[in-house]
Amino acid sequence: MKTYQDIKSAATIDAIIPYVEALLDIRFKCVKKNRYNAPCPFHADTKENFMVYVNKEDEVRFHCFGACKGDWDIADLIMLRKKYPFRRAQQVWAEHLGVAEFTFDDGRSPCIPEPDETAEPDEPVGFVEPKQPDEKMVATLDDAASFYHELLMSNEDRFRTVWDYLARRGVEKDTIRRFNIGYAPPYSDEQHHGRALIAGILPRVEKDPGIFNAFSDAGLVRFLNDGSVKGYGYYSRQIDFRRKDPFSRNYGDYFAGRMVFPIYDADAGVTGMVGRRPESRGVRWLKHQAREVPLSAKSWLYGIEKAAPYIRQYRTIILVEGLFDYFAFYNLLQGQDKLVVASTLGSYLTPEAATILKGLDIENYIAAYDWDELGRNGIERAAVQSGGWVYYLGGLADGQDPYDKLEPVVSAISGFSLQHL
Structure with a gap:
């Protein structure tokens, strides 16, 4: 009985080439015996970087020497194109060769995850040192x-x-x-x-x-x-x-x-x-x-372009964590001509953002962060970064929003002082 290795060996290359050409809608050019090239179908390839070759284990392999650097066998390509699991891809290729019975590789493809095993991810984005975009x-x-x-x-x-x-x-x-x-x-x-x-x-x-x-x-x-x-x-x-x-x-x-x-x-x-x-x-x-x-996301302050003139006027800023916290205060403050709110997009005033705010001559900071551990730590860091007075909203009850605390006293914002808050 044939094995999975048998049905992707060099002996099958004459069957593999036309099959993959039809599968991926490409055309190979024969470079020499058991060696073919074509533009890679998996990225915007302007050269013939997609190579077919036979490795030392007598296995037909596909490799991109261009942008994507991918490396596949015939089952991997079937998995990518047809969205099949590894076992089904092996079976499809065996049936194309007319092999009725063979021993499956019961493992997993080292290159292609099984379909539906990976949900849409939320990959965290790391910060980098700020550079001026052109x-x-x-x-x-x-x-x-x-x-x-x-x-x-x-x-x-x-x-x-x-x-x-x-x-x-x-x-x-x-x-x-x-x-x-x-x-x-x-x-x-x-x-x-x-x-x-x-x-x-x-x-x-x-x-x-x-x-x-x-x-x-x-x-x-x-x-x-x-x-x-x-x-x-x-x-x-x-x-x-x-x-x-x-x-x-x-x-x-x-x-x-x-x-x-x-x-x-x-x-x-x-x-x-x-x-x-x-x-x-x-x-x-x-x-x-x-x-x-x-x-650099380190310097991001959501809404700062709307708030800057008012911040200069009142020499005051309300820092909030999230975007929707921002919009809650925006809806309240814009009608009073006191739009002094910006979001730090998290409970952390970075040194880069603090430098931007210092250029606006702010005297009074209100850190309207949630009253959880992250929020309290963020308030302390804001005090260090600001170099001025930082007011905060202590004693928030579970589920209480900073907006609920500040909304009744917004009228106290003036061009002089917030100490009476």
Whole structure:
């Protein structure tokens, strides 16, 4: 009885080549005996980096010497293309060869996770030392923010779940417009398939491939065949072999499935983005990170572009943890011309953000963080970073929001002092 090794040996290479050509819609060029090359179908390959060869174990292997660095056997390719489990992929290949009985490899593919074993992940994004993004990257981020915003604004009925979620959190249509909030449809979306932004820029990319590089370098698209990332099993299943162009086949929108909140600096220049799922599961937030020119999330202060003039006037700032904490105070303060609130996007005022705030001549800091361990630690760190008075909201009851504490005393905010609070 044949083994799995037998049905992928060098003796099967003449059957493997035409099968893989049809499977992946590529054409191989014979370089020499048992050696073939083709453009890699798993990334935007402009050269023939996809190689077929026979290794020392007499096994036919596929390897990309280009961007994706992938390494597969015939079953791996069937798993990727057909979304089959390892055992089923072996069986499909054996049946194609006319092998009625063989001994399965009962292990797991070392390259491809089993289908459905990896859910959509929320990978944490590490911080980097701040670097000044160039004008091209800022323009690219602004372009993407506007695209997602227009997509959300023009599809109220289609994205009703998103609109309803934002409304429940106090973010109404006028606020969505003011803050350029958008939405990136998920991979399960029947129209966009997690590629709304990519489809939007594709006509420009066809004329100038460098445009795609700008969006990739800005961290706005995700390479789906990156075996080094958390959730590779999930993303590799999103490769869409029905698409002819390599960009929309092998890449997806980085924020697919999330509401998109652009982050601006005090001069209203976009410096990054934050994504949030419109449902409460897993780690719901995703911070954006650029590739080639890292954008430091350490200096992010959500809403600072709206608040800066008022902060200078009242010499006061209210620091909150989350975006929806921010919108609660925004709705309260904007009508009183006291919009002195910004979100640190977490219970931590970083030295980089503190430096920005010191440039606004702030005398009084109100740290409206939750009264849990993280919040209390954040208040202490804010006191160290600010170098001034820091007021905090002690004694919050379980489930009580900082907004509930501050709302009755907002009228005390003046251009003089908050000590009577």
